[in-house]
Amino acid sequence: MNFTDFQYLMNVSRQDFCREVFDQNRQTIRVKKEKTVIKNLDKIFGATLKISNRRGFQTMSMRDLSLETGLSLGALYSYFASKDELLQMLQQQGRTITSRVLEKGIEHETHPLSKLRAFIKTYLYLCETMYAWFYFSYMEARNLNKAEREKALSSDLMVEEKLINVLEQGQIQGVFKPIDHRLAAGTINAMIQDWYLKRWKHTKMNVSVDEYADFLLDFIEASYVLQKH
Amino acid sequence: MNFTDFQYLMNVSRQDFCREVFDQNRQTIRVKKEKTVIKNLDKIFGATLKISNRRGFQTMSMRDLSLETGLSLGALYSYFASKDELLQMLQQQGRTITSRVLEKGIEHETHPLSKLRAFIKTYLYLCETMYAWFYFSYMEARNLNKAEREKALSSDLMVEEKLINVLEQGQIQGVFKPIDHRLAAGTINAMIQDWYLKRWKHTKMNVSVDEYADFLLDFIEASYVLQKH
């Protein structure tokens, strides 16, 4: 699987993303026409990610958002009750997609090494597809209220748990070395997250997501794999 | 070398830190008595890091800072001309120390593998000693003005350049495998930065900085070292 295959398989379109948000927030969104809601939510989310990833969510004023989306302040507030709720809508939706796609990405693999490879590629490709969201989510986690912050943390841990399972199963089957799987999963996660955290650097270095994936896999396999298959 | 040795060697005392800031900012700091300045700068920096690392620098109001330091708004503004200048003072000083300590940490090593080990340990120990600053610097880089942001980026790149040099030299001498050193340095940097970026997780996992250092070294050496010495 390469990045093009992934995009075709997953089809994480922005329209679907917005339709789901609409379904889950019908009580707070005062606008009723689906087509209008999807069109404007798409604008709002895009603009929020764009402005926030440059200067931070707190620094983005509602007037900034109004200017960027072309919607007035009043119109914006018919899609969410508060700026904080906008943040929560964005977070929730990203988490749902992440969990769903990661599960889907490894479900058909049986051999530990194939599972590890599929996991890393799927995760990395997902980060690439939704890089603006991942960056946003990482950097704004601090600004969430307690309940939402807990959700963000456990979402990050959930990803690592999936990876720990793959590594543990692999060790039991004699494919991976007996190392500290929690630390291993943590460092692998860190390297993947670096893909979007240092995006400017990777762009400047002219590294594609597939090159980065191959590099990581070689690196990790050289350390963890006991016998090549 | 372990963490205790490092702390003794470097002796990065907060007092020295503040004295240097004072020397470099005599034109903006209106208070003249050195003892007073050092005492209060120490309070101010500590409080800024404490509050900002929980809720972000933008979100921290000058009133918050006043409350936490026990200094009035007026008093605070006799140590810097604006909130933005406070940010710059903090950034500048951390960068200076980082550069100085990293250089010192590897200068006596000659063998590539010893150099790599010394570099990783020194860097990691430095992150541990000044974890609040490193976290702050990473998360607040976006809030800097263009000139200051450039400095922050090039400081991060400087660290990676040092590492690339070590890896390249090692490859020439036949100790390390011929891999992409830029990507390698980047991922190693990412794993080290994860130490402070996910501090809550490492605390919860009860991993010491020495255990983390040993894990990283084993991991990296298993991938990069051609022949063990």
Added chain:
DNA sequence: GTCTATATACGGATAGAC
């Protein structure tokens, strides 16, 4: 050197017209 009081601007959010 530090304080209190305040000038001034900008933030999120809402009311009510269209």
Added chain:
DNA sequence: GTCTATCCGTATATAGAC
């Protein structure tokens, strides 16, 4: 559905007393 106008709280920064 979307707009404009506005309320009201809080932000940074400063002036001037002590």
